[in-house]
Amino acid sequence: MNDRNYVFTDAEKTELRNMANECVVKGDYVTHARNLVGVFTHTTILYDDECETEANASRMKKPVTLSGVEGQTTFNLFPNPNNGTMQLDYDLGNDSEATVKLFDVTGKIISTYTLQNTKGSIGMNERNLTNGIYFYRILVKEKVIKNDKIVIIK
Numbered sequence: 001m002n003d004r005n006y007v008f009t010d011a012e013k014t015e016l017r018n019m020a021n022e023c024v025v026k027g028d029y030v031t032h033a034r035n036l037v038g039v040f041t042h043t044t045i046l047y048d049d050e051c052e053t054e055a056n057a058s059r060m061k062k063p064v065t066l067s068g069v070e071g072q073t074t075f076n077l078f079p080n081p082n083n084g085t086m087q088l089d090y091d092l093g094n095d096s097e098a099t100v101k102l103f104d105v106t107g108k109i110i111s112t113y114t115l116q117n118t119k120g121s122i123g124m125n126e127r128n129l130t131n132g133i134y135f136y137r138i139l140v141k142e143k144v145i146k147n148d149k150i151v152i153i154k
Contacts, residue, residue: 008040012105016040019133019149020047029081029133029151073098073145075138077124081151084127090138091119098140102126102150105133126152 008016019033024047038044074091092098092115100113102124110129113122126134129152138146 008036013037013040015105015133015149020045029149029153032131033133073140075146077136077148077150081153083154084125084129084152086124086126086150087121088113088115088124089121090115092140093118095140098138098145100124101137101139103135103137105135110134 020037072093076089098115102110
């Protein structure tokens with residue numbers, strides 16, 4: 001694929017717009033998303049960056065607890081953004097195995113990690129990745145229980 005001729009899908013455009021509308025203090029990914037939105041819309045957009053409450057809340061981010069397949073599951077992938085080295089702390093509740101899949105913006109699977117204990121921590125080394133927005137998905141018993149984004153900035 002020739003990168004100069006890449007066309008964003010509607011889903012990618014929507015996700016970029018969502019990221020561009022986030023509070024700029026959340027990370028450089030917001031600025032990158034805003035730049036990309038400007039490229040595909042051919043316009044300059046003024047964003048409201050009065051978001052001190054949101055900024056303070058994001059600094060105090062807590063692990064996400066979800067109703068899993070069997071009981072409560074907790075996941076905390078950090079830091080975000082990062083330089084390709086990150087850690088996932090997890091508690092699968094009553095389940096003993098899960099899978100974490102990392103995707104690029106085109107939906108291509110970059111890496112797969114297996115969580116084999118009900119509770120633990122796993123280091124994820126993706127230093128080979130270039131700067132950008134990536135997505136991860138956590139599956140328990142083939143059921144998606146979490147989707148989120150991770151930003152790589154070096």
